[in-house]
Amino acid sequence: MTAEVILQSIFSPPTLFFALGILAAVIKSDLKVPDEAGATMGLFLLTAIGVRAGVAVNKTGIDGQVVVGAIAAALLGCLLALGGYTMLTRLFSLDPANAGSIAGHFGAVSSMTLILSITFLEQIQVTYEPFVAALYPFMDTAALVTAILLARRSLSSNKDGNGPSTKELLIEGLTARTTVLLVGGLVIGFITGPQGMERALPLFETLFFGVTSFFMLDIGLVAGARLSELKKVNKFVLGYALVMPAIHVLVAATIATLIGLSPGGVTIFAIGLAGGASFISAPIVMRTALPQANPSLSLALALVVALPVNVIVGIPLAYHTALFLAGAL
Amino acid sequence: MLTAAKKVVIITEATIEEKVIQLLNTLEVKGYTVHRSLTGKGERGIRSGLGGLISFGENICIEIIVSDEHKALAIMEAVYNKFLAKNYAGIAYLEDIRVIRPEKF
Numbered sequence: 275m276t277a278e279v280i281l282q283s284i285f286s287p288p289t290l291f292f293a294l295g296i297l298a299a300v301i302k303s304d305l306k307v308p309d310e311a312g313a314t315m316g317l318f319l320l321t322a323i324g325v326r327a328g329v330a331v332n333k334t335g336i337d338g339q340v341v342v343g344a345i346a347a348a349l350l351g352c353l354l355a356l357g358g359y360t361m362l363t364r365l366f367s368l369d370p371a372n373a374g375s376i377a378g379h380f381g382a383v384s385s386m387t388l389i390l391s392i393t394f395l396e397q398i399q400v401t402y403e404p405f406v407a408a409l410y411p412f413m414d415t416a417a418l419v420t421a422i423l424l425a426r427r428s429l430s431s432n433k434d435g436n437g438p439s440t441k442e443l444l445i446e447g448l449t450a451r452t453t454v455l456l457v458g459g460l461v462i463g464f465i466t467g468p469q470g471m472e473r474a475l476p477l478f479e480t481l482f483f484g485v486t487s488f489f490m491l492d493i494g495l496v497a498g499a500r501l502s503e504l505k506k507v508n509k510f511v512l513g514y515a516l517v518m519p520a521i522h523v524l525v526a527a528t529i530a531t532l533i534g535l536s537p538g539g540v541t542i543f544a545i546g547l548a549g550g551a552s553f554i555s556a557p558i559v560m561r562t563a564l565p566q567a568n569p570s571l572s573l574a575l576a577l578v579v580a581l582p583v584n585v586i587v588g589i590p591l592a593y594h595t596a597l598f599l600a601g602a603l
Numbered sequence: 604m605l606t607a608a609k610k611v612v613i614i615t616e617a618t619i620e621e622k623v624i625q626l627l628n629t630l631e632v633k634g635y636t637v638h639r640s641l642t643g644k645g646e647r648g649i650r651s652g653l654g655g656l657i658s659f660g661e662n663i664c665i666e667i668i669v670s671d672e673h674k675a676l677a678i679m680e681a682v683y684n685k686f687l688a689k690n691y692a693g694i695a696y697l698e699d700i701r702v703i704r705p706e707k708f
Contacts, residue, residue, distance in 0.1 A: 309640065312656055496653050557659040561618040565690030569659070 279398065279590040286397060287487035288390055289585050295494015296582075300501065307492040315489040316554070319389050320455040322478040322485075323407050327456075328463020329471050330404030340405050342533050343543075347409040350529055350548060351416030354522055355381035359424045361518075366510045374425025375560045375567035376511070379576045380518055381417025383410050384550025385452055386493060387584050391546035393486050394589045395538050402538030406547070408460045413547050415447030418556060422563045429566065437563050452555055497581065503574040515551070515575040519584060523549040523592045530596075531603045537596040545592035550584055551576035606705035609675040613665045613682055614641070615693030616650075617658035623665060626685060630678055633708060638664040647692045662693075668700065670708045 283289060298305040358377030362368040368376070388407060395402055422443060438446065447453070463471060471478075504512070526548035530540040553576040561569050615623065617639065627635060641662040642651045652661040669675050679695050687693045702708060 309652065316656055492656075496656065499651070554653075554656050558618050558657055561616070561659065562622065573659070 276590065276594050279593065280587055282397070283394060283590045284586055286394075287483070288393060288490040291487050292490040292494040292497075292582070292585060295491040295496075296498035296501070297494075299495050299498025305495065307495060312489070312492040315485055315492065316385075317451070317455060318485060319482070319489060320385060320452055321459045322482050323389060323392065324456040324459020325463040325471065325474075325478045326482070327404045327407050328460040329466075329468050329475070330463075331460070332464045332467040334404065336405075339403070339534065343403075343406065343409050343535075344412045346529055346533050347412040347543075347547065348416040350526055351381055351413035351418075352420045353525070354413075354548060355417040355420035356424065357521075357525075358514075358518060359421055362511075362514065363428075366508075366514065368511065369566075370425045370428035371564050371566035372568055372571060374421045375564050375569075375572045376514070376575060377424070378418045378421030378560055378564075379553070379556045379572045380515075380522070380551045380580065381413075381421055382552035382556045383414040383417075383547050384552050384576065384581065384584075385410070385554060386490075386581065387550025387589075388542070388546035389486055390585060391542050391589050391592070393483055394593070395541060396483070398593075400538045400541075400593070401536065402542050403535055405460075406535065406539045406542045408456055409543070409547060410456055411448060411450075411453040414452070414552070414555065415444060418447060418559050418563075419443050422560075425564050425567075429564075437565070443559070443563060446559065450555055493577075493581070497577050500570075500574055500578055503570050504578055507571060507574060511571070511575070512579065515579040516583060519545075519549045519551065519580050519588060520591075523588070523595060527592065527595045527599055528603070531599040537593070537600045540596035540599065541589075541593045544596065545584060545589050549588055549592060551580035553577040553581065605701035605703060608700055608702045608705060608708055609669050609672050610698040610700045611667045611669065611675050611678050611695065612698065613667075613679075613693065613695045614643075614662055615665075615686060616691050617661040617663045619686060619691055620658075620663050620665075623682060623686065626681055627665075627667065627678065630681060632667050632669070632678065634668070636666045638666075645692060645694070650692070668702060668708045670705060672697075 355377050358380050359373050362373035362376060523544045527540050527544035530543035553573055557569060557573050641664055650660060650662050653659055667678060675697055682695055
Protein backbone atom coordinates (compact mmCIF):
# COMPACT_ATOMS: atom_id res chain seq x y z
CA MET A 275 0.00 0.00 0.00
CA THR A 276 2.71 2.50 1.00
CA ALA A 277 4.90 1.64 -1.99
CA GLU A 278 1.89 1.93 -4.26
CA VAL A 279 1.02 5.39 -2.96
CA ILE A 280 4.63 6.54 -3.26
CA LEU A 281 4.73 5.32 -6.85
CA GLN A 282 1.47 7.12 -7.52
CA SER A 283 3.02 10.27 -6.06
CA ILE A 284 6.16 9.92 -8.20
CA PHE A 285 4.25 9.28 -11.40
CA SER A 286 1.83 12.15 -10.90
CA PRO A 287 1.89 15.12 -13.31
CA PRO A 288 3.27 17.68 -10.77
CA THR A 289 6.24 15.46 -9.83
CA LEU A 290 7.01 14.58 -13.44
CA PHE A 291 6.85 18.21 -14.56
CA PHE A 292 9.12 19.10 -11.64
CA ALA A 293 11.59 16.45 -12.85
CA LEU A 294 11.32 17.78 -16.40
CA GLY A 295 12.15 21.28 -15.15
CA ILE A 296 15.22 20.02 -13.30
CA LEU A 297 16.31 18.02 -16.34
CA ALA A 298 15.87 21.02 -18.63
CA ALA A 299 18.05 23.12 -16.30
CA VAL A 300 20.69 20.41 -16.01
CA ILE A 301 21.02 19.90 -19.78
CA LYS A 302 21.06 23.71 -20.15
CA SER A 303 18.02 23.81 -22.40
CA ASP A 304 16.83 27.24 -23.50
CA LEU A 305 13.47 26.45 -21.86
CA LYS A 306 12.36 29.26 -19.59
CA VAL A 307 9.02 30.09 -18.01
CA PRO A 308 8.66 33.87 -18.29
CA ASP A 309 8.99 35.56 -14.88
CA GLU A 310 5.56 37.16 -15.06
CA ALA A 311 3.93 33.80 -15.89
CA GLY A 312 5.62 32.12 -12.92
CA ALA A 313 4.58 34.92 -10.59
CA THR A 314 0.99 34.80 -11.88
CA MET A 315 0.69 31.05 -11.42
CA GLY A 316 2.01 31.34 -7.87
CA LEU A 317 -0.54 34.02 -7.00
CA PHE A 318 -3.34 32.07 -8.68
CA LEU A 319 -2.63 28.87 -6.75
CA LEU A 320 -2.63 30.64 -3.38
CA THR A 321 -5.90 32.39 -4.20
CA ALA A 322 -7.43 29.10 -5.35
CA ILE A 323 -6.47 27.34 -2.09
CA GLY A 324 -8.04 30.17 -0.10
CA VAL A 325 -11.26 30.34 -2.14
CA ARG A 326 -11.79 26.58 -2.16
CA ALA A 327 -11.18 26.39 1.59
CA GLY A 328 -13.66 29.25 2.09
CA VAL A 329 -16.37 27.56 0.02
CA ALA A 330 -15.80 24.30 1.92
CA VAL A 331 -15.91 26.06 5.31
CA ASN A 332 -19.16 27.72 4.21
CA LYS A 333 -20.62 24.23 3.74
CA THR A 334 -19.25 22.69 6.95
CA GLY A 335 -19.53 25.76 9.19
CA ILE A 336 -16.97 27.12 11.67
CA ASP A 337 -16.36 25.54 15.06
CA GLY A 338 -13.89 25.81 17.93
CA GLN A 339 -11.45 23.56 16.10
CA VAL A 340 -10.38 26.49 13.93
CA VAL A 341 -9.23 28.46 16.97
CA VAL A 342 -7.52 25.43 18.51
CA GLY A 343 -5.85 24.79 15.15
CA ALA A 344 -4.58 28.36 14.88
CA ILE A 345 -3.10 28.26 18.38
CA ALA A 346 -1.54 24.84 17.74
CA ALA A 347 -0.08 26.09 14.44
CA ALA A 348 1.51 29.15 16.06
CA LEU A 349 2.93 27.18 19.00
CA LEU A 350 4.27 24.52 16.67
CA GLY A 351 5.91 27.21 14.52
CA CYS A 352 7.79 28.48 17.60
CA LEU A 353 8.69 24.95 18.67
CA LEU A 354 10.03 23.90 15.25
CA ALA A 355 12.19 27.01 14.99
CA LEU A 356 13.50 26.53 18.53
CA GLY A 357 14.23 22.84 17.96
CA GLY A 358 15.95 23.47 14.63
CA TYR A 359 18.02 26.35 15.96
CA THR A 360 19.15 24.43 19.04
CA MET A 361 20.10 21.42 16.95
CA LEU A 362 22.05 23.45 14.40
CA THR A 363 23.98 25.49 16.96
CA ARG A 364 24.60 22.76 19.59
CA LEU A 365 24.93 19.63 17.48
CA PHE A 366 26.44 21.03 14.30
CA SER A 367 28.16 24.10 15.82
CA LEU A 368 26.72 26.32 13.11
CA ASP A 369 26.99 30.09 13.64
CA PRO A 370 23.85 31.81 15.02
CA ALA A 371 23.01 33.73 11.83
CA ASN A 372 23.04 30.69 9.55
CA ALA A 373 21.40 28.49 12.18
CA GLY A 374 18.60 31.06 12.61
CA SER A 375 18.15 31.45 8.88
CA ILE A 376 18.01 27.70 8.19
CA ALA A 377 15.77 26.95 11.18
CA GLY A 378 13.48 29.76 10.01
CA HIS A 379 13.31 28.46 6.43
CA PHE A 380 12.45 24.95 7.69
CA GLY A 381 10.00 26.11 10.35
CA ALA A 382 8.21 28.41 7.91
CA VAL A 383 5.63 27.07 5.48
CA SER A 384 6.39 26.10 1.90
CA SER A 385 3.31 27.07 -0.10
CA MET A 386 4.30 24.63 -2.84
CA THR A 387 4.40 21.69 -0.40
CA LEU A 388 1.02 22.81 0.94
CA ILE A 389 -0.46 22.91 -2.57
CA LEU A 390 0.98 19.49 -3.41
CA SER A 391 -0.28 17.89 -0.19
CA ILE A 392 -3.77 19.09 -1.13
CA THR A 393 -3.54 17.78 -4.70
CA PHE A 394 -2.18 14.48 -3.34
CA LEU A 395 -5.17 13.96 -1.03
CA GLU A 396 -7.56 14.89 -3.81
CA GLN A 397 -5.91 12.40 -6.16
CA ILE A 398 -6.35 9.55 -3.68
CA GLN A 399 -9.80 10.94 -2.76
CA VAL A 400 -9.25 11.52 0.94
CA THR A 401 -11.26 14.27 2.65
CA TYR A 402 -9.67 16.85 4.98
CA GLU A 403 -10.78 19.74 7.18
CA PRO A 404 -10.85 22.64 4.71
CA PHE A 405 -9.65 25.28 7.21
CA VAL A 406 -6.26 23.64 7.83
CA ALA A 407 -4.60 25.28 4.80
CA ALA A 408 -5.58 28.68 6.15
CA LEU A 409 -3.50 28.10 9.30
CA TYR A 410 -0.48 28.91 7.11
CA PRO A 411 0.20 32.46 8.37
CA PHE A 412 0.13 31.42 12.03
CA MET A 413 2.80 28.76 11.74
CA ASP A 414 4.85 30.67 9.16
CA THR A 415 5.06 33.95 11.07
CA ALA A 416 5.64 32.26 14.44
CA ALA A 417 8.53 30.19 13.09
CA LEU A 418 10.25 33.06 11.28
CA VAL A 419 10.00 35.46 14.22
CA THR A 420 11.20 32.84 16.72
CA ALA A 421 14.20 31.87 14.57
CA ILE A 422 15.18 35.51 14.04
CA LEU A 423 14.88 36.38 17.73
CA LEU A 424 16.97 33.34 18.75
CA ALA A 425 19.72 34.24 16.30
CA ARG A 426 19.70 37.92 17.22
CA ARG A 427 20.12 37.11 20.90
CA SER A 428 23.56 35.71 20.03
CA LEU A 429 24.51 38.38 17.51
CA SER A 430 25.93 41.51 19.03
CA SER A 431 26.44 43.26 15.71
CA ASN A 432 22.73 43.76 15.36
CA LYS A 433 22.66 46.67 17.74
CA ASP A 434 23.09 49.13 14.87
CA GLY A 435 19.34 49.03 14.29
CA ASN A 436 19.68 47.87 10.71
CA GLY A 437 17.26 44.95 10.80
CA PRO A 438 13.50 45.07 11.30
CA SER A 439 12.09 45.02 14.84
CA THR A 440 9.93 42.16 16.19
CA LYS A 441 6.82 44.26 15.65
CA GLU A 442 7.83 45.00 12.05
CA LEU A 443 8.49 41.29 11.48
CA LEU A 444 5.05 40.35 12.79
CA ILE A 445 3.37 42.99 10.63
CA GLU A 446 5.44 41.88 7.64
CA GLY A 447 4.35 38.24 8.12
CA LEU A 448 0.70 39.04 8.57
CA THR A 449 0.51 41.44 5.62
CA ALA A 450 2.58 39.29 3.24
CA ARG A 451 0.97 38.48 -0.11
CA THR A 452 0.63 34.81 0.83
CA THR A 453 -1.41 35.69 3.90
CA VAL A 454 -3.52 38.28 2.08
CA LEU A 455 -4.36 35.91 -0.79
CA LEU A 456 -4.99 32.82 1.35
CA VAL A 457 -7.03 34.50 4.04
CA GLY A 458 -8.65 36.96 1.62
CA GLY A 459 -9.63 34.13 -0.74
CA LEU A 460 -10.99 32.17 2.21
CA VAL A 461 -13.16 35.08 3.33
CA ILE A 462 -14.45 35.64 -0.22
CA GLY A 463 -15.19 31.93 -0.66
CA PHE A 464 -16.90 31.84 2.74
CA ILE A 465 -19.07 34.92 2.05
CA THR A 466 -20.18 33.85 -1.42
CA GLY A 467 -20.55 30.14 -0.61
CA PRO A 468 -20.94 27.38 -3.22
CA GLN A 469 -23.82 29.12 -5.04
CA GLY A 470 -22.15 32.50 -5.31
CA MET A 471 -18.88 30.96 -6.40
CA GLU A 472 -20.48 28.57 -8.88
CA ARG A 473 -19.47 30.48 -12.00
CA ALA A 474 -15.95 31.19 -10.73
CA LEU A 475 -15.22 27.68 -9.51
CA PRO A 476 -14.19 26.27 -12.91
CA LEU A 477 -11.22 28.65 -12.67
CA PHE A 478 -10.33 27.81 -9.08
CA GLU A 479 -11.23 24.13 -9.05
CA THR A 480 -11.01 22.65 -12.53
CA LEU A 481 -7.83 24.48 -13.48
CA PHE A 482 -6.13 23.98 -10.09
CA PHE A 483 -4.45 20.66 -10.76
CA GLY A 484 -3.31 21.59 -14.26
CA VAL A 485 -1.80 24.88 -13.15
CA THR A 486 -0.10 23.13 -10.21
CA SER A 487 1.47 20.66 -12.64
CA PHE A 488 2.66 23.36 -15.02
CA PHE A 489 3.89 25.55 -12.16
CA MET A 490 6.07 22.67 -10.98
CA LEU A 491 7.91 22.92 -14.30
CA ASP A 492 8.92 26.47 -13.34
CA ILE A 493 9.93 25.38 -9.83
CA GLY A 494 11.94 22.51 -11.34
CA LEU A 495 13.81 24.92 -13.61
CA VAL A 496 14.65 27.17 -10.67
CA ALA A 497 15.70 24.23 -8.49
CA GLY A 498 17.77 22.70 -11.27
CA ALA A 499 19.65 25.95 -11.79
CA ARG A 500 20.70 25.88 -8.13
CA LEU A 501 21.63 22.22 -8.00
CA SER A 502 25.35 22.96 -8.14
CA GLU A 503 25.17 24.94 -4.88
CA LEU A 504 24.72 21.66 -3.02
CA LYS A 505 28.39 20.84 -3.58
CA LYS A 506 29.34 23.67 -1.24
CA VAL A 507 27.05 22.51 1.57
CA ASN A 508 28.54 20.93 4.70
CA LYS A 509 27.55 17.22 4.94
CA PHE A 510 26.05 17.53 8.42
CA VAL A 511 23.89 20.47 7.40
CA LEU A 512 22.80 18.49 4.35
CA GLY A 513 21.85 15.66 6.71
CA TYR A 514 19.83 18.12 8.78
CA ALA A 515 17.90 19.15 5.67
CA LEU A 516 17.14 15.51 4.86
CA VAL A 517 16.13 14.43 8.37
CA MET A 518 14.52 17.53 9.85
CA PRO A 519 11.36 17.56 7.69
CA ALA A 520 10.61 14.01 8.88
CA ILE A 521 10.95 15.08 12.53
CA HIS A 522 8.71 18.09 11.83
CA VAL A 523 6.10 15.78 10.31
CA LEU A 524 6.14 13.39 13.27
CA VAL A 525 5.77 16.15 15.86
CA ALA A 526 3.12 18.02 13.84
CA ALA A 527 1.14 14.87 13.02
CA THR A 528 1.03 13.91 16.69
CA ILE A 529 -0.23 17.36 17.71
CA ALA A 530 -2.78 17.46 14.87
CA THR A 531 -4.10 14.00 15.76
CA LEU A 532 -4.39 15.00 19.42
CA ILE A 533 -6.45 18.12 18.59
CA GLY A 534 -8.83 15.84 16.71
CA LEU A 535 -8.13 16.38 13.01
CA SER A 536 -9.00 13.63 10.53
CA PRO A 537 -6.09 11.77 8.81
CA GLY A 538 -6.54 14.06 5.77
CA GLY A 539 -6.35 17.18 7.93
CA VAL A 540 -3.40 15.74 9.85
CA THR A 541 -1.56 15.16 6.56
CA ILE A 542 -1.99 18.78 5.47
CA PHE A 543 -1.05 20.10 8.91
CA ALA A 544 2.00 17.83 9.19
CA ILE A 545 3.54 17.93 5.72
CA GLY A 546 1.76 20.84 4.01
CA LEU A 547 2.41 23.28 6.84
CA ALA A 548 5.16 21.85 9.08
CA GLY A 549 7.15 19.53 6.81
CA GLY A 550 8.00 21.89 3.97
CA ALA A 551 10.82 24.43 3.95
CA SER A 552 9.89 27.86 2.66
CA PHE A 553 11.73 29.01 -0.45
CA ILE A 554 9.55 31.90 -1.55
CA SER A 555 8.78 34.06 1.48
CA ALA A 556 11.53 33.10 3.96
CA PRO A 557 14.55 34.06 1.79
CA ILE A 558 13.45 37.70 1.58
CA VAL A 559 12.55 37.93 5.27
CA MET A 560 15.86 36.39 6.31
CA ARG A 561 17.93 38.48 3.92
CA THR A 562 16.84 41.64 5.68
CA ALA A 563 16.41 40.26 9.22
CA LEU A 564 19.61 38.19 9.42
CA PRO A 565 21.85 39.68 6.73
CA GLN A 566 24.94 37.93 8.12
CA ALA A 567 23.58 34.52 7.07
CA ASN A 568 24.51 33.00 3.71
CA PRO A 569 21.28 33.27 1.67
CA SER A 570 22.29 30.72 -0.97
CA LEU A 571 22.81 28.01 1.67
CA SER A 572 19.34 28.09 3.22
CA LEU A 573 17.67 28.49 -0.18
CA ALA A 574 19.51 25.50 -1.63
CA LEU A 575 18.54 23.35 1.36
CA ALA A 576 14.87 24.35 1.12
CA LEU A 577 14.51 24.22 -2.65
CA VAL A 578 16.94 21.55 -3.79
CA VAL A 579 16.83 19.16 -0.81
CA ALA A 580 13.61 19.50 1.20
CA LEU A 581 11.20 20.12 -1.68
CA PRO A 582 12.13 17.14 -3.90
CA VAL A 583 12.24 14.77 -0.90
CA ASN A 584 8.83 15.98 0.25
CA VAL A 585 7.34 15.77 -3.24
CA ILE A 586 8.56 12.25 -3.88
CA VAL A 587 8.26 10.44 -0.54
CA GLY A 588 7.40 13.00 2.16
CA ILE A 589 3.76 13.59 1.29
CA PRO A 590 2.68 9.93 0.92
CA LEU A 591 4.66 8.96 4.05
CA ALA A 592 3.03 11.78 6.02
CA TYR A 593 -0.36 10.45 4.99
CA HIS A 594 0.57 6.99 6.25
CA THR A 595 1.89 8.47 9.48
CA ALA A 596 -1.47 10.21 9.89
CA LEU A 597 -3.32 6.94 9.31
CA PHE A 598 -1.09 5.13 11.79
CA LEU A 599 -1.52 7.81 14.47
CA ALA A 600 -5.28 7.86 13.98
CA GLY A 601 -5.26 4.18 14.94
CA ALA A 602 -2.65 4.46 17.70
CA LEU A 603 -3.69 7.60 19.59
CA MET B 604 21.29 75.30 -21.88
CA LEU B 605 22.67 72.31 -19.96
CA THR B 606 24.03 72.46 -16.43
CA ALA B 607 26.60 70.12 -14.86
CA ALA B 608 25.28 67.72 -12.21
CA LYS B 609 26.26 64.43 -10.58
CA LYS B 610 24.62 61.04 -10.88
CA VAL B 611 25.03 58.40 -8.19
CA VAL B 612 24.40 54.85 -9.40
CA ILE B 613 23.85 52.06 -6.88
CA ILE B 614 23.56 48.45 -8.02
CA THR B 615 22.60 46.12 -5.19
CA GLU B 616 20.33 43.27 -4.07
CA ALA B 617 16.63 43.57 -4.95
CA THR B 618 15.64 42.37 -1.47
CA ILE B 619 16.85 45.59 0.16
CA GLU B 620 15.29 48.01 -2.33
CA GLU B 621 12.84 49.38 0.21
CA LYS B 622 15.52 49.87 2.84
CA VAL B 623 17.82 51.75 0.48
CA ILE B 624 14.93 53.98 -0.61
CA GLN B 625 14.10 54.66 3.05
CA LEU B 626 17.68 55.72 3.61
CA LEU B 627 17.61 57.97 0.53
CA ASN B 628 14.47 59.64 1.84
CA THR B 629 16.23 60.54 5.08
CA LEU B 630 18.98 62.18 3.00
CA GLU B 631 16.49 64.56 1.37
CA VAL B 632 16.97 63.21 -2.10
CA LYS B 633 14.54 64.93 -4.46
CA GLY B 634 14.04 61.97 -6.78
CA TYR B 635 15.43 58.69 -8.00
CA THR B 636 14.88 56.03 -10.66
CA VAL B 637 14.86 52.28 -10.00
CA HIS B 638 15.59 49.63 -12.62
CA ARG B 639 14.46 46.16 -11.57
CA SER B 640 14.98 42.50 -12.60
CA LEU B 641 18.65 42.91 -13.36
CA THR B 642 21.18 40.14 -13.54
CA GLY B 643 24.94 40.12 -13.78
CA LYS B 644 28.12 38.75 -12.34
CA GLY B 645 30.29 39.99 -9.54
CA GLU B 646 32.48 38.95 -6.63
CA ARG B 647 29.66 36.86 -5.16
CA GLY B 648 28.97 34.98 -8.40
CA ILE B 649 26.21 35.22 -10.95
CA ARG B 650 23.09 37.00 -9.76
CA SER B 651 19.89 35.62 -11.18
CA GLY B 652 16.27 35.51 -10.14
CA LEU B 653 13.91 32.77 -9.09
CA GLY B 654 11.72 32.52 -12.17
CA GLY B 655 9.51 35.39 -11.11
CA LEU B 656 8.59 33.71 -7.82
CA ILE B 657 10.33 36.36 -5.76
CA SER B 658 12.85 39.09 -6.39
CA PHE B 659 15.44 37.19 -4.33
CA GLY B 660 18.71 36.81 -6.20
CA GLU B 661 18.06 39.66 -8.59
CA ASN B 662 19.73 43.03 -8.61
CA ILE B 663 18.30 46.51 -8.84
CA CYS B 664 19.92 49.71 -10.03
CA ILE B 665 19.04 53.00 -8.38
CA GLU B 666 19.99 56.26 -10.07
CA ILE B 667 20.00 59.51 -8.12
CA ILE B 668 20.83 62.85 -9.69
CA VAL B 669 22.00 65.67 -7.42
CA SER B 670 23.27 69.16 -8.05
CA ASP B 671 26.75 68.88 -6.56
CA GLU B 672 29.46 66.44 -5.60
CA HIS B 673 29.13 67.13 -1.88
CA LYS B 674 25.56 65.77 -1.81
CA ALA B 675 26.52 62.86 -4.05
CA LEU B 676 29.34 61.78 -1.76
CA ALA B 677 27.07 61.99 1.30
CA ILE B 678 24.64 59.58 -0.37
CA MET B 679 27.37 57.16 -1.41
CA GLU B 680 28.91 57.17 2.04
CA ALA B 681 25.57 56.51 3.76
CA VAL B 682 24.70 53.64 1.43
CA TYR B 683 28.18 52.20 1.74
CA ASN B 684 28.19 52.32 5.55
CA LYS B 685 24.75 50.88 5.99
CA PHE B 686 24.66 48.19 3.30
CA LEU B 687 27.60 47.62 1.00
CA ALA B 688 30.40 47.61 3.59
CA LYS B 689 29.04 44.60 5.44
CA ASN B 690 26.33 42.24 4.46
CA TYR B 691 24.99 43.08 1.06
CA ALA B 692 26.35 42.66 -2.43
CA GLY B 693 26.58 45.78 -4.50
CA ILE B 694 28.55 48.59 -6.07
CA ALA B 695 28.14 52.35 -6.19
CA TYR B 696 29.70 54.85 -8.56
CA LEU B 697 29.51 58.51 -9.51
CA GLU B 698 29.08 59.98 -12.97
CA ASP B 699 29.42 63.51 -14.30
CA ILE B 700 26.33 64.40 -16.27
CA ARG B 701 24.60 67.43 -17.70
CA VAL B 702 20.95 68.15 -17.04
CA ILE B 703 18.21 70.36 -18.31
CA ARG B 704 16.16 72.13 -15.62
CA PRO B 705 18.85 72.05 -12.84
CA GLU B 706 16.35 73.30 -10.25
CA LYS B 707 14.86 69.78 -10.15
CA PHE B 708 17.93 68.28 -8.49
